[in-house]
Amino acid sequence: MVSPNSNTTPDLLARKLADSGLRSTPQREVVFNVLLKKRDHPTADEVYARVRQDMPTISLATVYNCLETMVQCNLVRAVNFERGPTRYCPNLRPHAHFHDEQTGATHDIDLPPNLLEKVNAVLPRGYDASSVEIIFRGKAAKNAS
Amino acid sequence: MVSPNSNTTPDLLARKLADSGLRSTPQREVVFNVLLKKRDHPTADEVYARVRQDMPTISLATVYNCLETMVQCNLVRAVNFERGPTRYCPNLRPHAHFHDEQTGATHDIDLPPNLLEKVNAVLPRGYDASSVEIIFRGKAAKNAS
DNA sequence: ACGCTTACTTAGAATAGTTCTAATTATCAG
């Protein structure tokens, strides 16, 4: 038998899941691959639609379960704009999000290493932030990441 | 007849509404006053509960309508954490939000004048942000604004 | 390999927050 996945991602998914005492399953693999393949911040419904092309029997509940599991394992970030549907993002680098109000598209904005520290520095004493989120809203030119 | 509101807020509400071609109504006034009185980032339901003490016949739909109207007029900011209920904030200064994960409380973090510019500066060419939102998550000491 | 235990998946019901609809009421301009 050929060792699985040896040529693709060196099973980040399986490793990170195992770190949390969880299993890699076919459903989790296909959901994760969908996120990696097209990094356009899809909603759960959009992930569901894409995943069904490979695995037509998967349920929407499972897609939600898988996504939530990956968020818990820090494999994926959940992103929210106002009260719109949650979007999912497999970019693990520190980054902000730019929400294009015309098109609805979401773009990752990579952050220079010191920026989050600078932002954190505005917190008065007594505040201890475990995470910072930065969201831009506006208009983006057509040529964007 | 005594001139109304001459001693309280010099009718910011009525002015800002008029700027958008809208009327000041009893419902809008009481909703706005509720927001000003206790600035704890209440949800629409919480606003509804408070408003009904002064105006028991108001409807929840009207509370939503009033809040949305005020957001449109830039009298109030809508704040969202994940997919929780929208919260409302009458603080018009540039500020970030700190979401205390233990208590669920929200605190305003005033921003130094240059910070938003610095943050904006991380945007690559082609991105034109009309607004930036900064959200901290973590733990806050008991003595907080 | 066998059974046991726990993890995972599934379909559908339930839920929360919000928005919509259609009818009523209030306000403004002439």
Place this chain on the structure above:
DNA sequence: CTGATAATTAGAACTATTCTAAGTAAGCGT
């Protein structure tokens, strides 16, 4: 005062998500 427009209202509808309970699969000790 009258007609037009704006605002309010109650309740239905909607959307995204979570819950429930049952079924399926996988790892583990023997």
